[in-house]
Amino acid sequence: MAKIAVIGAGIGGMSAAARLAKSGHNVTIYENSDRAGGKCRTEWFGDYGFDTGPSLLTLPAVYRDLFLKTGKRIEHILELEPVDPAFTYNFSDGKSVTFPNLSNPNTYIEIEKSFGRAASDQWKALITKSERMWEVSREPFVESELTSIWPLLKRKNLIRDIKEISPFTSLRKLTKQMKIDPHLQMIVDRYATYAGSDPRSAPAVLLTIAFIESTFGAWHIKGGVGQLAVAIEQRCVDLGVKFEFNTLVSQILVTNNKVSGIKIADGRQIEADLIVSNSDAEYLYNKLIEPKVTAARGERRKLKYAIKSLAGFSLLIGLDNSKGAEVKLNHHNVYFPKDYDAEFDQIFSKKVPVSDPTIYICAPKDESMVNGANKESWFVLVNAPRHQISGGWDWSKNSDQYAKEIINKLDQLGLNVSARLDFLKARTPADLENYAMAPGGSIYGTSSNSAASAFLRARNRSKILGLFCVGGSTHPGGGLPLVGISAEIVANAIGKA
Ligand SMILES: Cc1cc2nc3c(=O)[nH]c(=O)nc-3n(C[C@H](O)[C@H](O)[C@H](O)COP(=O)(O)OP(=O)(O)OC[C@H]3O[C@@H](n4cnc5c(N)ncnc54)[C@H](O)[C@@H]3O)c2cc1C
Incomplete structure (x- = not known):
């Protein structure tokens, strides 16, 4: 039995801890904040409950597997609800399309109704391509430890696989080659932002998101997606994992290139055989490991070249429909701007807030997320540049002014927000940096803004012996499904006691 210290109680840290405890290890999680979940949390303000982090669960199989392998099935603990329809996309020319959940044939019908037969056929071709890309990339790029490019080069069907995933083609270039309708182009471009990236430089393989979302569905969890964190925390406790909250790990102790324990900010030193870091990789390699540790140099160099993921500016909006006319929205709603490229230029090149942003609104149809029949809680998110002093x-600074501008836009879109406004709170990238220790408020750690991005991400098994990395800034990337997979990779790499 190894004594394992996990740094951080994010979804990745806790998922790894549960699997490791189930394998017989002695696991303690050290968490800087006063609660578990990291970015994933459902928060209440008065009568309104909000998912202030993830509001969409895709690929639920990852968490079904976690719960099944560590105890009772997820269905005994959480109410997983398919969200139908999955998404409503609205465009600046007044057109819109609503994607049903879990049915590609019905999606084709909806696209035909909105944009015509040719567009529907284009989406069909895109989903077919997306599925082929998923088949080729799933095992080597997502489910395995990506240690180097060499094992990939030895693959039996290398030439066919390279052709399929077009590693040096950007997502935008691929869809331009496929000559898809401009509205559908925007929907695909948005998938790059699921990885915190710019579609003009993100690899074409991110098209797989189209297949994953449509085939495995868009899901909500009753009470909020943040209930996933609550349930994993409870699973950890049931398996004997200990938690220390309000505990900042300030250093990883390394002797002869092997971990020996951790140092806490209050001065304590705690011995450990193995360390699982759920801390952002940039923070881990630059702040928690002393510069003299030579085995960390390669990762530090890689992280320097990796472009950081975009951040987000969110508004938590409580609406009281007794104050003004209700506007009915579906669960997930996207309002695209006229010029989507300007958004990416402002975020990644100019590094300023987006003047005319894409607006995402999560308006959950979940009565357990409000107190009161006339009330609605909307989580509104726009992409934003990182926080950099x-x-x-x-x-x-400037958060109030930007919040006003977004509310004005919502009113201009006909959503009647100002009149019904009962609660408002803005969350900036600086806030996320503070409460979840996400450098710059980046949502996903590093972006996928280059063909090499998968190789620039921190490895799950560090070159420092006994150190393992889990979570959104490590391989295979950010977002709940990939974070859960990183935990499985780490638990498998460590093995049984
Ligand atoms: C606004 C927003 C919207 C999102 N929407 C979605 C979505 O719809 N769907 C989706 O799948 N994903 C979404 N995500 C992404 C998803 O939330 C993350 O990818 C995932 O939750 C990250 O998990 P993690 O394991 O990397 O841990 P994190 O959430 O990053 O947590 C890390 C934890 O480690 C702690 N920690 C770090 N360093 C130390 C230290 N030195 N000492 C002690 N503790 C430390 C931190 O305090 C934190 O609690 C969203 C994220 C945000 C912010």
């Missing part, structure tokens, strides 16, 4: 945008 020097050489970027300082989000600790």
Whole structure:
């Protein structure tokens, strides 16, 4: 039995801890904040409950597997609800399309109704391509430890696989080659933002998101997606994992290139045989490991070249429909701007807030997320540049003004927000940096803004012996499904006691 210290109680840290405890290890999680979940949390303000992090669960099989392998099935603990329809997309020319959940044939019908037969056929071709890409990339790029490019080069069907995933083609270039309708183009472009990236430089393989979302569905969890964190925390406790909250790990102790324990900010030193870091990889390699540890140099160099993921500016909006006319929305709603490229230029090149952003609204049809029949809680998210005090945008200022601009836009879209506004709270990238220790408020750690991005992400098994990395800033990437997979990779790499 190994004594394992996990740094951080995010979804990745806790998922790894549960699997490791089930395998017989002695596991303690050290968490800087006063609660578990990291970015994934359902928060209540008065009568309104909000998913202030993830509001969409895709590929639920990852968490079905976690619960099944560590105890009772997820269905005994959480109410997983398919969200139907899955998404409503609205465009600046007044057109819109609603994607049903879990049915590609019905999606084709909806696309035909909105944009015509040719567009529907284009989406069909896109889903077919997307599925082929998923088949080729799933095992080597998602489910396995990606240690280097060499095992990939030895694959039996290398030439066919390279042709399929077009590694040096951007997502945008691929869809331009496929000559798809401009509305559908925007929907696909948005998938790049699921990985915190710019579709003009993100690899074409992100098209797989189209297949994953449509085939495995869009899901909600009753009470909020944040209930996933609550349930995993409870699973950890049931398996004997210990938690220390309000505990900042300030250093990983390394002797002869092997971990020996951790140092806590209050001065304590705790011995450990193995360490699983759920801390952002940039923070881990630059702040928690002493510069003299040579085995960390390669990862530090890689992380320097990796472009950081975009951040988000969100509004938590409580609406009281007794104050003004209700506007009915579906669960997930996207309002695209006229010029989507301007958004990516402002975020990644100019590093300023987006003047005319894509607006995502999560308006959950979940009565357990409000107190009161006339009330609605909307989570509104727009993409944003990282918080950078020097050489970027300082989000600790100017948040009120930007919040007003977004509310005005919502009113202009006909959503009647100002009249019904009962509660408002803005969350900036600086806030996310503070409460979830996400450098710059990046949602996904590093972006996928280059063909090499998968190789620039921190490895799950560090070159420092006994150190393992889990979570959104490590392989295979951010978002709940990939984070859960990183935990499985780490638990398998460590093995049984
Ligand atoms: C606004 C927003 C919307 C999102 N929407 C979605 C979505 O709809 N669907 C989806 O799948 N994903 C979404 N995501 C992404 C998803 O939330 C993350 O990918 C995932 O939750 C990250 O999990 P993680 O394991 O990397 O841990 P994190 O959530 O990053 O947590 C890390 C934890 O480690 C702690 N920690 C770090 N360093 C230390 C230290 N030195 N000492 C002690 N503790 C430490 C932190 O305090 C934190 O609690 C969203 C994220 C945000 C912010």
